Amino acid sequence: MTAAAVAAAAAAAEAYPRIVATLIRVTGDWNLAEDSAQDALAAALERWPRDGVPDNPGGWLMTVARNRAVDVLRRSQVEQRKLRDLAVLALTAPEPAAPGAFVDDRLRLIFTCCHPALPLEARVALTLRTICAVPTADIARAFLVTESAMSRRLSRAKTKIATAGIPYRVPAGRALTERLPGVLAVLYLLFTQGYNADGEPAFADEAIRLVRLVERLLPGQPEVPALLALFLFQHSRRDARRDAAGDLLTLDRQDRSRWDHAAIAEGTAILSRVAADGVYGLQAHIAACHATAASAQDTDWLRIAGCYDRLAAAQPSPVIALNRAVAHGYAHGPRAGLALLAAARADGALDGYPHAVAVEADLTARLGWQDRAAELFRQAAAAAFSDEERRALLARAELSTCTDAPPPHPGARSAT
Secondary structure, three states, X not given: OOXXXXXXXHHHHHHHHHHHHHHHHHHOOHHHHHHHHHHHHHHHXXXXXXXXXXXXXXXXXXXXXXXXXXXXXXXXOOOHHHHHHHHHHHHHOOOOOOOOOOHHHHHHHHHHHOXXXXXXXXXXXXXXXXXXXXXXXXXXXXXXXXXXXXXHHHHHHHHHHHHXXXXXXXXXXXXXXHHXXXXXXXXXXXXXXXXXXXXXXHHHHHHHHHHHHHHHHOOOOOHHHHHHXXXXXXXXXXXXXXXXXOOEOOHHHOOHHHOOXXXXXXXXXXXXXXXXXXXXXXXHHHHHHHHHOXXXXXXXXXXXXXXXXXXXXXXXXXXXXXXXXXXXXXXXXXXXXXHHHHHHOOOOOOOOOHHHHXXXXXXXXXXXXXXXXXXXXXXXXXXXXXXXXXXXXXXHHHHHHOOOOOOOOOOOOOOO
16 A cells, blocks of 8 residues: 555544534535545545645545535535535635544534434444445445445435434433433444454444544543443454464463553553443453453453443343353352353243353353253354354364363353
C-alpha cells in the first residue's frame, strides 16, 4: 500500500463518521451523505498519490464531500436552505477540528443508527455501514445473506428513520440514561460479530474504536469504560485463539505470551476506576480474572463465581446461568456445576444449545466419566454453530475416549 493510500485510510477512519454525520444533519439525506463521503475517499486515492497528501486530510475530505453534495442538490433543485447551510459549512470545513467539535453530529449519528425502533440486526448493520464505512458485501457475509438482501435491509432501515420521524439527536437527561444501554448493546453485538469463531475480526476492531469514541464524547457514564475494558481483555487473545492449523484453542491451551499485554494493561488501568457493578462492569471484572492470571491454574474462580452470582441477579438470562454453572464447577467442583447446569436447563431455554451440552461434557469428564463425556462432546459438535467449534469439540471427544489421558485442569473450558 502506498503512503498516500495509508494516509487516505487513516483519514477515512477518523473523518468518515464526522463527514457523514455532518452532511446528514445539513441535508437530511442519508444516501447523499454516504455517497458524497465515499466519492471524497475515492478522489483522495486518485489525487493524493499524484499531488501529495494535504496538510489537513480530514478537512480536504470534508470539502470534497460537501462540494459533491452541493452538486447533487443543485441538479435536483432542492430547497435553497440546504444549499445555504452547505455554503456556511464550506467556510469552516477545511480547518482542523477543534477539541470537542462535531461531538453532537457524531453522537447524533450513533444514537440514530442504534434507535430502538429499528430491529437489532438492522441497528448493527446500519452502524457498520454508516459509521464504520464497512462495505455492504462484508456486512452481508457476516450476517449470512446476499449483498442485495443486505442492501434492502439497510434501505428499509433508513426509510424507517425518515418515515417514522426518528429524531436525529442525542437524548438528554433521563432519556439519555435510558437509551445508552441500547447503544452499548449494539456495540456489544458488533464486537461479538467480530469475536465469534467465524466472525469478521475487523468488526471487533470497529466496536473498540466506537466505544472509545462514545467514552470520549460521554464522560462520566461508568458502563462505557467498563465495556471498553471488557472488549480489550477479550480481544487481547485474538492472536492466540488458533493453532498453526487454524483450529480453535481453549484458554488453557493458549500461549499467553502471544496475548496483547498492552491491551490487558490498558483494560486493567480502566478497570481500576470502574466498580464491579453493572452488567458490563461485572463482565469486565470476570474477563480481567482470565486475562491477568499467570496460567489457567491460577485463575481466580471463586471471584469469577461471585461475579456471576451478582450478574445472574442483575440480568438473568439462560447464557449467564450457563456461565455461572461453569464458574461454580471450577470454584466448587464439577458436581456443584452440574447442579447449577440442571437448574439452568430446567425451563428448556437451553435445549439444543451446543455450548450447554459442551459444558455438561466438560464437567462430566472432570468427574471421570469419560465415555459419557465423549458422547456429549459429539452431541455438542453435531449442533455446533461453526466448523471451527465442531472440530474443537470432536477433538475433546477424542481426548475423552483415551482413558489414560489426564483430566483437563481447572482452566479448561469451551471459551476461547
